[in-house]
Amino acid sequence: MKNRIIRSVLCASAMSLAVVGTANAAAQLVCMGDGSIHLRDTVIISEPGQPGLVWVGMHNPDKTAAYLLNLQGGWDAYNGGLYSPAGRYDNGLPATMNLDVPLPPGASFGSTDAFVGWQVYEGHGVYTPLAQSQVALRRATLNALKPSRVAAGTWNPAYDSDDEIKWTLVQKDMTDNSKYADVLSIPYVNCTPPGSGSNH
Numbered sequence: 001m002k003n004r005i006i007r008s009v010l011c012a013s014a015m016s017l018a019v020v021g022t023a024n025a026a027a028q029l030v031c032m033g034d035g036s037i038h039l040r041d042t043v044i045i046s047e048p049g050q051p052g053l054v055w056v057g058m059h060n061p062d063k064t065a066a067y068l069l070n071l072q073g074g075w076d077a078y079n080g081g082l083y084s085p086a087g088r089y090d091n092g093l094p095a096t097m098n099l100d101v102p103l104p105p106g107a108s109f110g111s112t113d114a115f116v117g118w119q120v121y122e123g124h125g126v127y128t129p130l131a132q133s134q135v136a137l138r139r140a141t142l143n144a145l146k147p148s149r150v151a152a153g154t155w156n157p158a159y160d161s162d163d164e165i166k167w168t169l170v171q172k173d174m175t176d177n178s179k180y181a182d183v184l185s186i187p188y189v190n191c192t193p194p195g196s197g198s199n200h
Helices: 129-152 162-175
Strands: 007-010 016-020 028-031 035-044 052-059 065-069 075-077 087-091 098-100 121-128 180-185
Touching: 035 052, 035 121, 035 180, 052 162, 121 162, 129 162
Parallel strands: none
Antiparallel strands: 007 016, 016 028, 028 035, 035 098, 052 065, 052 087, 052 121, 065 075, 121 180
């Protein structure tokens, strides 16, 4: 028998939703009326008001494959480097961020077969005053160097943006200070609509 799950059925207008969660998880898997499966949660952010990023990711049990939710609401396969953020808040993080997205591509339609045992994580990082001063110092140094580098033909246009260094420092704030949590271990769920021919 596959993982024991908690099922409840919600009716909203003409759509029937089966909500599946675990006793230790805030996040839920939601069976939509068409058989697709959504990850649904309210991400709680402990440092609202400060500029920062929010991440939502998932990895397989042996940590050899991972996906990260991007700003457009899709999933990026993680192949190293900076993590794709799910939310960017230059004017201050909110206290919560609502999450309602389909599982990454590659799942068998109507079930979580491909993702059983995967861990879902959520986290946030802050663009701290120290990080802001570091970026400002870097910017002043680059601005001073730019005229001579442009004249010599050695200026890299990527230096005109501070986004990557900001992103790096905010991610470092999240990882160094453990501002992330495991919110769901994905169980087996079958959302195939009745009469579709599925044997699950």
